[in-house]
Amino acid sequence: EAAVTQSPRNKVAVTGGKVTLSCNQTNNHNNMYWYRQDTGHGLRLIHYSYGAGSTEKGDIPDGYKASRPSQENFSLILELATPSQTSVYFCASAGTANSDYTFGSGTRLLVI
Amino acid sequence: GQQVQQSPASLVLQEGENAELQCNFSSTATQLQWFYQSPGGSLVSLLSNPSGTKHTGRLTSTTVTKERRSSLHISSSQTTDSGTYLCAIESGGNYKPTFGKGTSLVVHP
Numbered sequence: 001e002a003a004v005t006q007s008p009r010n011k012v013a014v015t016g017g018k019v020t021l022s023c024n025q026t027n028n029h030n031n032m033y034w035y036r037q038d039t040g041h042g043l044r045l046i047h048y049s050y051g052a053g054s055t056e057k058g059d060i061p062d063g064y065k066a067s068r069p070s071q072e073n074f075s076l077i078l079e080l081a082t083p084s085q086t087s088v089y090f091c092a093s094a095g096t097a098n099s100d101y102t103f104g105s106g107t108r109l110l111v112i
Numbered sequence: 113g114q115q116v117q118q119s120p121a122s123l124v125l126q127e128g129e130n131a132e133l134q135c136n137f138s139s140t141a142t143q144l145q146w147f148y149q150s151p152g153g154s155l156v157s158l159l160s161n162p163s164g165t166k167h168t169g170r171l172t173s174t175t176v177t178k179e180r181r182s183s184l185h186i187s188s189s190q191t192t193d194s195g196t197y198l199c200a201i202e203s204g205g206n207y208k209p210t211f212g213k214g215t216s217l218v219v220h221p
Binding site (some may be wrong): 041043050058090 | 113145147153154155156157160198200207208209210211212213214
């Protein structure tokens, strides 16, 4: 069954540390996305990708980097984590015309 | 940029009642989708409807493109329908969706 898998499910990081969130999809979708979800803000787009080797800035990219080394994998990197980056992060993939969105289960990140 | 407003912010129903959720957006939509987020947090796509009317099960979505609005009708609500319903819009074919803040639905038995 096609799926989007995120790891880790939960993460506690220290301020100033590096955090990498991973996402793997078996849908063979070209488009992949990273969102964060916070109370009062809904889902906000951080970075996205149209395919292997491409990354694009979303609406709130500051403090985040992204990497798409292959069709299947899309990572979100926090080089210097801050407490304001405490959130729930969702990865998603989508295919042609973005009509078949699939979300991962989310990663809860706590930066202390 | 694209603005997406969902209403009502919350809705409480008795099982068997119908629900009507609204999504209004500021720019022409090339893609519009409705999502369901469970109380546990998982997100699933319900349907894609950039224009016209679509049905799936107890769900009916009607999008009026010129008026920049879409609705999601849930008939004969069930307790398992409780959760948050999100609307997402893409403009200009850029595959960059903007989400509304959602409607929280609670269905009591």
